[in-house]
Amino acid sequence: MSGAARNVRLYPWFKFFQNLMFWQATWFLFFQSELSASQAILIYVFADIAATIFEVPSGYFSDRIGRKITLILSVIAGLAAALMQAFGTEFWVFAAAQVGIGMHFAFASGTDSSLLFESLAKDGREDEIEEHELRAWRYSFVALAISAVAGGAMALFGLRVPYFATAAAFVLLLIVVFLFVEPSREVKRLEGQAHWTEALGAALRQPVLKWLFALSVLMYGFSHLPFVFGQPYIFAALDGMGLSANAPLVSGTVTALMMLLSVLTSWMAPGIRKKIGLTGILLLAFAMQIGLVAGLAVTSSVLAIALLLMRMVPDSFSRPFILARIQPLLTDEVRATYLSLQSLVAKLLFAVTLYVAAGSASDVGEMANAEIQTILRVYAGVGLAAFIGLFVAARGRGV
Numbered sequence: 001m002s003g004a005a006r007n008v009r010l011y012p013w014f015k016f017f018q019n020l021m022f023w024q025a026t027w028f029l030f031f032q033s034e035l036s037a038s039q040a041i042l043i044y045v046f047a048d049i050a051a052t053i054f055e056v057p058s059g060y061f062s063d064r065i066g067r068k069i070t071l072i073l074s075v076i077a078g079l080a081a082a083l084m085q086a087f088g089t090e091f092w093v094f095a096a097a098q099v100g101i102g103m104h105f106a107f108a109s110g111t112d113s114s115l116l117f118e119s120l121a122k123d124g125r126e127d128e129i130e131e132h133e134l135r136a137w138r139y140s141f142v143a144l145a146i147s148a149v150a151g152g153a154m155a156l157f158g159l160r161v162p163y164f165a166t167a168a169a170f171v172l173l174l175i176v177v178f179l180f181v182e183p184s185r186e187v188k189r190l191e192g193q194a195h196w197t198e199a200l201g202a203a204l205r206q207p208v209l210k211w212l213f214a215l216s217v218l219m220y221g222f223s224h225l226p227f228v229f230g231q232p233y234i235f236a237a238l239d240g241m242g243l244s245a246n247a248p249l250v251s252g253t254v255t256a257l258m259m260l261l262s263v264l265t266s267w268m269a270p271g272i273r274k275k276i277g278l279t280g281i282l283l284l285a286f287a288m289q290i291g292l293v294a295g296l297a298v299t300s301s302v303l304a305i306a307l308l309l310m311r312m313v314p315d316s317f318s319r320p321f322i323l324a325r326i327q328p329l330l331t332d333e334v335r336a337t338y339l340s341l342q343s344l345v346a347k348l349l350f351a352v353t354l355y356v357a358a359g360s361a362s363d364v365g366e367m368a369n370a371e372i373q374t375i376l377r378v379y380a381g382v383g384l385a386a387f388i389g390l391f392v393a394a395r396g397r398g399v
Contacts, residue, residue: 033159067118077103081101106340212326273321
């Protein structure tokens with residue numbers, strides 16, 4: 001088996017172990033037990049700040065130094081973050097751990113997908129990229145589902161236990177990364193573009209990439225809103241029934257069902273894409289995100305939990321197709337840099353909006369649902385305006 005073929009075979013397992021995040025369903029509950037409501041929101045911002053700092057440099061590092069070493073650094077940062085959260089007691093330790101998480105995602109962002117595409121290209125299989133992105137997506141969300149329900153159960157024995165389990169998963173992830181083979185890449189200079197920044201500028205000027213860039217930035221934020229605010233909804237719904245002690249396990253179960261629903265809908269996605277086109281399925285996915293946020297903005301009943309089950313469906317209708325459409329339009333010398341820049345802008349914009357949202361939250365105790373709903377109404381209004389703008393701009397873009 002060639003090194004490129006081995007990379008393709010290992011890649012889904014890389015995504016599987018990377019997404020065994022056992023803390024995902026209980027992180028907000030954990031931070032609310034250790035910090036104030038405003039600090040619990042702000043702690044998430046540190047990850048985005050770290051990603052802002054490292055996103056583009058890590059993409060440049062990946063394009064210039066190599067994919068494998070960049071992924072090794074990513075996994076080491078994630079492992080350190082899990083251990084810091086498992087043992088930490090102070091705000092600054094948790095903040096440092098979030099920086100580690102930001103570094104993990106920054107160094108993996110764009111590099112993982114670039115390694116997959118370049119490995120396929122080495123064997124002349126570029127046209128299979130959409131199929132393999134969808135396959136990796138399914139592995140990712142099966143892992144998220146498993147770790148969500150398992151992490152929720154672990155949290156019944158202590159809210160720190162899921163972080164120890166995540167650290168163990170990252171050790172396995174590191175083994176997978178060491179088994180990768182650095183793909184051979186042709187770093188070509190386009191005529192008249194002697195520097196990588198010029199090649200990046202050329203990519204950013206492409207109408208298709210500009211539209212996909214804007215859509216990806218917006219969809220990142222709307223995908224993460226239910227992640228940030230979903231657990232307080234679950235806690236409030238259970239508290240009304242006198243079952244708040246079971247919030248970690250229920251949160252984990254809801255998250256697992258959410259991920260499994262995403263896997264199931266990913267099997268439908270190719271058929272929907274074929275029927276309504278790439279632009280159609282991407283706009284449909286964004287509309288679903290806005291609708292979910294709007295629904296959470298008007299209800300805090302058990303219905304909110306049902307809405308949360310739909311959180312990752314829009315991503316299964318969009319993320320693999322966006323990556324597959326972008327990759328062939330980029331050159332090897334700027335592929336990871338472009339994807340990192342896109343991720344940076346998305347994280348930065350979302351972090352800024354969360355910072356503003358944190359300013360409207362109480363300084364002590366748990367965050368009230370009324371406060372969350374006010375925040376989400378604003379997001380829903382902005383999302384509707386953005387959708388209209390993207391719908392109009394899609395004409396003639398050839399997405």
